[in-house]
Every structure is written in C-alpha cells, then in structure tokens.
Amino acid sequence: MNRINQLNQENPKKEFKMSAIAAADLIWAIGRGNDLIYRISADLKRFRRLTLGRTVVMGHNTLLSLPGQKPLEGRTNIVLTRDTNLKIPGAVTVHSLRGFFDFAQAAADTEEIKEIEEIFVIGGESVYRQLLPYCGQAYITRIYAGELDADRFFPDLDSDPHWSGEAESEPAEEKGIGYRYFRYTNSAPLRPGEAL
Numbered sequence: 001m002n003r004i005n006q007l008n009q010e011n012p013k014k015e016f017k018m019s020a021i022a023a024a025d026l027i028w029a030i031g032r033g034n035d036l037i038y039r040i041s042a043d044l045k046r047f048r049r050l051t052l053g054r055t056v057v058m059g060h061n062t063l064l065s066l067p068g069q070k071p072l073e074g075r076t077n078i079v080l081t082r083d084t085n086l087k088i089p090g091a092v093t094v095h096s097l098r099g100f101f102d103f104a105q106a107a108a109d110t111e112e113i114k115e116i117e118e119i120f121v122i123g124g125e126s127v128y129r130q131l132l133p134y135c136g137q138a139y140i141t142r143i144y145a146g147e148l149d150a151d152r153f154f155p156d157l158d159s160d161p162h163w164s165g166e167a168e169s170e171p172a173e174e175k176g177i178g179y180r181y182f183r184y185t186n187s188a189p190l191r192p193g194e195a196l
C-alpha cells in the first residue's frame with residue numbers, strides 16, 4: 001500500500017451528500033432580472049422546511065436576489081464569488097469550486113459544521129450547472145407555465161440520461177398557477193471535488 005492510500009485509510013474522509021433544489025417551469029425557466037419568476041408560498045415554505053438546519057450553497061447573484069440581500073436564517077450559508085475582498089456577514093465566501101469542496105470537506109472532517117451532512121445547492125443557473133453533476137438528487141418544483149421572457153434556466157433533467165424523475169405529490173394550484181413536486185435522482189453523481 002502506498003503512503004497516500006495508507007493515510008487515506010487512517011483518516012477516511014467524512015461523506016456529505018449534495019442535493020439541488022429549484023422551482024422550474026415547463027421550459028426549465030428559473031429566473032428573470034435576477035429575481036424569481038413565480039412565488040408560490042407553499043413552495044417557499046417547503047424550501048424552508050427542507051433546508052432549515054442544513055447547509056446551502058449559492059452564487060453571488062442569488063444572494064443579491066434574497067430579501068435584504070442577506071443569507072438565509074437558520075442555515076449555514078456558503079456563497080460563491082470571485083471577489084476575494086467580499087465579506088458577507090452570516091455567510092462563508094468561497095472563490096472557486098475547488099475552494100467550495102475544500103471548505104465543505106474540511107467542515108465535514110472536523111465536524112465543525114454539524115449540518116454539513118447534506119448540502120443544498122440553491123442556485124442560480126451558473127451554480128446549478130456547475131454543481132449538479134455532484135448532486136445525488138434534485139428536488140424540483142415543476143410549475144405548469146412557460147415564461148418566454150426568462151433569462152435564467154435550470155438544466156433540462158428530462159433529456160439528461162443520468163437523471164430520472166418521479167412525482168412526489170399530486171398536482172396543486174395556488175393563485176391560478178399549477179405546480180407539482182418532483183424528485184430527480186442522478187444515477188452517477190461525481191464524488192465531491194472529482195473532475196475539477
């Protein structure tokens with residue numbers, strides 16, 4: 001056994017799982033003008049319930065789209081930005097995918113952050129595209145509309161052979177907007193930090 005394998009066996013890395021969560025319409029639109037397109041209060045409550053007490057990772061634009069441009073309460077917030085001078089009270093900033101995975105792995109290994117076992121990737125488009133290959137599942141609220149003026153999109157999981165989706169709820173409606181919860185599973189997620 002070489003030295004690195006021996007060290008890895010002596011100090012096995014703690015695992016953490018990654019899941020994406022998003023609300024996308026029939027053409028997978030998720031945003032417009034750095035804001036959400038649809039606001040379904042039942043869905044926002046479900047998002048809160050699923051992510052509360054967990055870790056969330058988001059892009060800087062998504063942070064700026066949140067109420068008060070502030071991190072989400074009750075969750076460990078990680079924000080991706082290339083601005084190394086940016087300080088965000090209540091959030092950890094990381095400056096690359098490698099920086100994100102190093103931080104997450106160190107936090108898991110040292111158990112510094114208890115809620116690191118599941119990290120939710122909460123957007124936006126650029127972060128979904130980069131981190132979806134590492135996610136084992138995606139909680140997708142499918143909104144039965146198609147916003148032609150959208151400028152941000154989630155990757156089309158229905159035409160990705162790695163992903164398969166199942167409905168988790170019956171169709172529902174709020175203020176005339178139909179929606180339904182789906183859970184998609186990735187048959188071959190990358191390991192954290194793989195293939196960077």
Ligand SMILES: NC(=O)c1ccc[n+]([C@@H]2O[C@H](COP(=O)([O-])OP(=O)(O)OC[C@H]3O[C@@H](n4cnc5c(N)ncnc54)[C@H](OP(=O)(O)O)[C@@H]3O)[C@@H](O)[C@H]2O)c1
Nearest residue numbers: 022023031034035036059060061062081082123124125126
């Ligand atoms: N429907 C939904 O479920 C949902 C969820 C979340 C967001 N959204 C929507 O999505 C839109 C925002 O998406 P977006 O694609 O414009 O922005 P984003 O992914 O939220 O943020 C992009 C920014 O994140 C930073 N970043 C991304 N990758 C990085 C990397 N590898 N290393 C370092 N920094 C990195 C950069 O910040 P700097 O510019 O600071 O360097 C980049 O400009 C909004 O309309 C929002 O409302 C929708």
